[in-house]
Amino acid sequence: MIIFNNVSKVFGESVRALDNASFEIPSGVLAGLLGPNGSGKTTSFKLVLGLLKPSSGRVEVFGLDPWVSEVEVRRRVGFLPEKPVYPMDVSVERFLIHIAKLRRVSKQEVYRITKLVNIAHLLDKKISALSRGFIQRVGIAQALIGEPDLLLLDEPTANLDPLARVEILNLVKALQKDLGVTVVIATHILPELQPIVEYVVFISRGRITDYGYLEDLSRKYLVETTYKIRCFGIRRLAKILIDYDFVKAIEVTDTGINVRIDARYVDEFLKIMEDARRAGYVFSVSHLTSSLGDLYARLASKS
Amino acid sequence: MQGLRQRVSRILIHLDFILSKVIKPLAIYLAFLSLLYAAIAYYLPTTWVILPLLFLMLLFFPLTIAFAIEGLIDEIVSGRTELYLVAGLTRTQYVTAWIMAIILFPIVGFILSTTIPILITAPDIIIQNINLITEPVRMSVLGLFVTLITQLYNNTAIMVFVGLASRRKGIVFLMAIILSFILPLAVSIMTAFNPYIVHLLMFTSPLYYATWSALPQIPKAPLWIAIVFSFTIAMIFTIQSIVLAKKALEA
Numbered sequence: 001m002i003i004f005n006n007v008s009k010v011f012g013e014s015v016r017a018l019d020n021a022s023f024e025i026p027s028g029v030l031a032g033l034l035g036p037n038g039s040g041k042t043t044s045f046k047l048v049l050g051l052l053k054p055s056s057g058r059v060e061v062f063g064l065d066p067w068v069s070e071v072e073v074r075r076r077v078g079f080l081p082e083k084p085v086y087p088m089d090v091s092v093e094r095f096l097i098h099i100a101k102l103r104r105v106s107k108q109e110v111y112r113i114t115k116l117v118n119i120a121h122l123l124d125k126k127i128s129a130l131s132r133g134f135i136q137r138v139g140i141a142q143a144l145i146g147e148p149d150l151l152l153l154d155e156p157t158a159n160l161d162p163l164a165r166v167e168i169l170n171l172v173k174a175l176q177k178d179l180g181v182t183v184v185i186a187t188h189i190l191p192e193l194q195p196i197v198e199y200v201v202f203i204s205r206g207r208i209t210d211y212g213y214l215e216d217l218s219r220k221y222l223v224e225t226t227y228k229i230r231c232f233g234i235r236r237l238a239k240i241l242i243d244y245d246f247v248k249a250i251e252v253t254d255t256g257i258n259v260r261i262d263a264r265y266v267d268e269f270l271k272i273m274e275d276a277r278r279a280g281y282v283f284s285v286s287h288l289t290s291s292l293g294d295l296y297a298r299l300a301s302k303s
Numbered sequence: 304m305q306g307l308r309q310r311v312s313r314i315l316i317h318l319d320f321i322l323s324k325v326i327k328p329l330a331i332y333l334a335f336l337s338l339l340y341a342a343i344a345y346y347l348p349t350t351w352v353i354l355p356l357l358f359l360m361l362l363f364f365p366l367t368i369a370f371a372i373e374g375l376i377d378e379i380v381s382g383r384t385e386l387y388l389v390a391g392l393t394r395t396q397y398v399t400a401w402i403m404a405i406i407l408f409p410i411v412g413f414i415l416s417t418t419i420p421i422l423i424t425a426p427d428i429i430i431q432n433i434n435l436i437t438e439p440v441r442m443s444v445l446g447l448f449v450t451l452i453t454q455l456y457n458n459t460a461i462m463v464f465v466g467l468a469s470r471r472k473g474i475v476f477l478m479a480i481i482l483s484f485i486l487p488l489a490v491s492i493m494t495a496f497n498p499y500i501v502h503l504l505m506f507t508s509p510l511y512y513a514t515w516s517a518l519p520q521i522p523k524a525p526l527w528i529a530i531v532f533s534f535t536i537a538m539i540f541t542i543q544s545i546v547l548a549k550k551a552l553e554a
Contacts, residue, residue, distance in 0.1 A: 049389055053553065074389050085383040089324060098320045102313060102390040142386065 001027040001150060001182055002048055004208075007057035009043050017043040019206040020057070025184060025199065027149070030176045032193045033186040034292065035203035041186035042082060044203070045152050049079060062149070075103070078143030082154040082186075084135045088128035092119060092138055095127060096145065103146035110145060117141045117171060133164030140171065144179075151175075151183045157192060169196055190292040200292065202299050209299040218290030221298040222263040224248060225290040229273065230256040230283040237281065244269075258288055313392055317400040322408065325371040329409055332367045333416040341420030361451065361510065364413065365479035368459050371405045372466045372475045379551050380470055388552070398548045406459050406541065410452060417448070447510070450530060454510045457533045458482045460540035461507065467547040487511045498522055505529040506536055 002025040009018040018040045025031050033041050046052040047059050050066030050073055059066055066073040087095060096110045114120040117137045122130060127138060136156060143151055156172065157165040173196045176183045187193055201211040210217060218225045231237050238257050241247050246265035251258040261269050276282040378384050387397055461482060466475040487508050493500040498521050504512035509529035515521050 046385075049385075051385060051388060051552075070388075071391065071393060074391060077389065079385070079389040081382060081385060083382065085381045085386065087324065087383065094323075098316070099386070099390045101316045102387065102392060104391070142390075145390075 001025055001062065002184070003058075003060040004044070004047075005058045005060070007047065007054045007059055009040075009047065009052060009206075010055045017206055018047070018054075021203070021206065021208045022057075023201045023208045023211040025182070025201065025211075027182050028180065029199040030173065030183045030197055031185070031199040031201065032197040032292070033184055033201050033203060034188070034190060034193070034296065036188050039188075039203045040206040041188075041203060042154055043206075045079070045154055045184075045186060048150075048152060049074060049077060075146065076149045078146070078148035078151045078181075080136075080139045080143045080151075080153040080156055082158060084132070084139065086127050086135065086138060086142075089126065091124055091126055092130070093123040095138070096123075096142055099142045100145050105146050109147075110141075113141050113144050116144070116175070131164075132160055133167065136160060136164070136168055137171070140168070140175075144175070147179070149181060151181050153183065153185045155187055156185060157187070157189065165192060169193070172196070190296055194289050194292045197292075200295075202296065204300070214290050214292075214295075215287035217295055218263055219266055221295055223290050223294040223298060224260055225263055225266060226258055226260045226288040227269070227273075228256060228258050228286050228288040230285075231276070232281055232283075237276070244272075256283075263290075310393075310396060314396050314400045314403070317387065317392060317397065318403050318408075321374070321400060321404040325374045325404060328367045328370045329412065332363060333412045336413070337416035337420050340417050341424050345424035361454070362483045364409070364455055365458050365462060365483045366476070368405060368409055368462060369475045369479040371409070372463055373472045375401050375405065375463075375548075376466050376470055376472055376475070379467075379548070384552055394549050394552045397552065398545055401548070402463075402541065402545065405463055406456065409459070410455055413455060414448070414452060446526070447513070450510045450513050450526065453530045453533050453537070454508055457507055457509075457537040457540075460537040460544065463544045464540040464547065467544050467551065470551075482507060491515070494521070505532045507533065509533045 002023075004021050004023050007018055007021045008016065010016050021040070021044070033044060035041055043052065047054055048061050048066060050068075050070035053067045061073050062076060064073055092114075093110075096114065097107055100107065100110045111120065114123060117140050119134060119137045119141060122134060122138075127135060130138065140153075140156070143153070153172065156168055160168065169192060172183060172185065175181065185193060185197070197214060199211075199213050200217065202209040210220075212220075215225070217223070229237070234252055234257055238250050238252055241257070241259055242250055244265075246262040246269060247259055248262060249260040259269075270285065273282055273285040277285070384397065388394065392400075458479075462475055462478045465478045466472075487504065490500060490503050490508075491511070494515060501512065501515045501521055502524065504515065505524070505528065509526070509532070512529045513526050516524070516526065
């Protein structure tokens with residue numbers, strides 16, 4: 001869906017925001033574009049949207065060059081900017097309907113989306129009268145107008161209180177699941193993204209340090225990984241697993257067990273689970289998450 | 304053809320949105336102007352009474368425009384522009400909508416709010432025989448309108464350019480004050496010492512130039528030259544503003 005091929009972006013004569021960046025983001029994933037402030041995340045988004053022209057290299061979105069086919073690409077992309085830059089002196093309804101008109105979408109679509117992101121009761125309020133959490137929901141609503149195939153969220157939890165952060169991330173996760181849209185979240189706050197992302201692109205000082213599915217990267221860089229097991233006899237299986245040295249933690253849930261394991265023994269663990277599945281004790285084993293912090297530290301030491 | 308209609312429709316949709324935000328000071332100004340003209344034209348249908356009022360209103364027009372330009376600068380500096388570009392506007396459509404909101408709409412509003420009341424209350428004032436080429440500095444109402452509108456366009460275009468080049472709201476207001484107060488005043492004072500200095504007004508203030516030219520001791524040039532000069536300068540600044548705005552959206 002998104003392909004960067006040796007993309008560089010230089011501002012002025014010396015500010016190199018992106019330096020030979022190459023990565024891919026497949027469709028249908030919830031991906032994280034992760035890196036510290038000033039690493040080139042926002043520049044990457046602007047290149048995807050065709051708001052900036054690459055100094056060199058090639059950007060492809062939906063198989064199109066966004067700088068050349070800006071209207072076609074943007075029609076299929078929703079964007080939440082990092083700063084709440086919305087017109088504060090207009091009502092939520094007026095603003096969202098204006099975006100809908102520009103996207104050639106009906107008012108009914110706007111009302112549907114406001115229900116989806118839980119701001120339907122705020123339509124007549126001026127944006128300036130809303131809390132930061134609700135302004136962020138307005139931002140997500142405007143990004144969803146027109147049923148985009150790709151949603152770019154730039155620091156969606158920046159400057160929000162802890163409760164609002166959790167709410168926004170849960171909302172994003174639910175939207176991705178319900179609407180089947182590809183979501184890319186740019187952030188420098190790794191831990192809060194860990195439970196929801198399945199694909200990551202690490203960026204540092206304009207360079208891509210690595211990218212791929214979180215499960216693959218955690219195996220590649222030997223990072224502790226959590227697997228979700230759906231099974232019969234939850235407590236019995238938990239007792240068996242706890243005896244293995246490579247099992248670092250076990251959490252029992254309503255439907256199964258979440259097991260955190262030492263990445264060096266992933267193959268051994270999966271073999272045991274496969275045997276258990278054949279024996280009929282285990283229904284499924286799936287990758288839940290891996291420590292983004294550890295992964296980032298490994299990549300930083302490598303680079 | 305349908306593509307063209309869609310592009311124009313997008314410009315108009317965004318123009319409507321911009322106007323809903325920036326129109327308040329201009330609407331108040333135009334409503335006041337309209338009432339004033341209707342009253343004056345009805346009770347005192349003579350051009351010499353309207354002339355001082357024209358100048359009076361002229362002083363406030365750039366200030367109302369400065370509020371609108373402030374909105375454009377605010378959008379570009381804050382990055383709000385990106386919201387509209389992502390929603391489907393092209394850079395050209397975005398800039399066109401703003402230029403229409405800042406330059407075209409206020410001037411059309413100005414023309415309508417001044418001519419309609421006069422046409423209703425005292426139409427004979429406007430419908431006079433005027434030839435700007437053969438009677439260069441004649442103070443007919445129609446002649447004054449052409450000159451006035453050229454000056455408004457000129458001043459607005461310069462303000463938009465300065466605003467986009469500096470990206471500072473304060474400078475736009477300063478420019479409004481310079482163009483409507485300080486520059487005509489300074490040139491007028493200097494003209495008292497050297498009458499030829501009055502020709503400087505041809506570049507930015509053709510209406511003031513027309514007024515000064517009416518005095519017998521001032522060297523005269525045909526008024527249409529002042530109108531053409533000032534209009535050409537306005538066009539140059541408008542084109543440069545469009546180039547600057549588009550560049551700002553690409554950075």
